[in-house]
Amino acid sequence: VLVRLSTSNLSKSKESSELGGVELFRDVVVEVPTALNMAIQAVECGHGLLTTVDEYTVLKVAHTIARNEGLVLDPIGVVSLAGLEKLVAEGVIDRGSRVLAIVSGSPSKDPFTLYKVMECDFEVLKKLRKIEEAEPCLSATDIEILRIIAEERTVHSYAIWKKLNDRGYRLALSTVIYHVKKLEEKGLVRIVGKHNRRIMYALTEEGISILRKFSE
Known part of the structure; x- marks a missing residue:
């Protein structure tokens, strides 16, 4: 699958208003890549397909990765994932399929785009600003894991995994x-024993305190 970033008509879209009407990637998009014909030939030889995604979709995917995994990536580098999400939504690729997507790039070279990635979720930013810099930096996945451990009192990783999947x-x-x-390394959870050879975890006092701050 060859995924191409499209910047056409973004400034006229509803989503563009959420980005301040700015075309984020106009300066870095190469309208006619040098190896475009070779890429198209490779797709045709492999019986693949070509799709396009817009800037807003790419930015949303970059934000989702940052929010769920704590990984801030260059949005240009996640175009492949945006294309994958689109093809799954369209039913071209089946959900549950095993897919390899190439992701690369650092957002540090473009502070404005980095800000836009983080700006997507104002509530998360507000909560982060309440926490002092000395305290651990946590992703949305980390916070949800802490919530699950708090709910269960003691729980093993497999049960946490199942509950996370139930929650999307x-x-x-x-x-x-x-x-x-x-x-555990950050001192937010601790090992409290084993059950059926599985390591059981519970929140530490610091973990309870951190979770309380994110719940305010």
């Missing part, structure tokens, strides 16, 4: 285990 978080079990380990 499509994460691999290994990703959830990674998040839990990072929360």
Whole structure:
């Protein structure tokens, strides 16, 4: 699948008003890439397809990754994921399919775009501003994991993974285990024992305090 970023007519769209009417990627988009013909030939030889996505969709995907995974990426680098999301929504790619998407780039080279990625969720920013810089920086996934542990009192990673999936978080079990380990390293959760050979976790006092601040 070849995904192309389209900047046409963005300034006239409803979504553009949410971005301040600014065409974010106009300066970096190459309208006629040097290897475009080669890319099209590769798609045709592989019996693939070509699709396009607009700036707003790309920005939303970049924001979702930042919010759920704590990874702030260059929006240009997630065009492939935006295209994947579009094709899944259109039924071209089945949900649950295993897909490899190339993601690259750092947002630090464009502070304005980075600001727009973070600006998408004003409520998250307000909550983050309430927390002192010395306290842990947490993603939405981290906060939801803390909520689940608080609800269950003691729980293992597999149960956390199942509850996250029930709440719409499509994460691999290994990703959830990674998040839990990072929360443990930050002193927000602790090991309280084992149940059926599974490690059980509970919130620390600091974890309870942090979760309370995000719930205010």
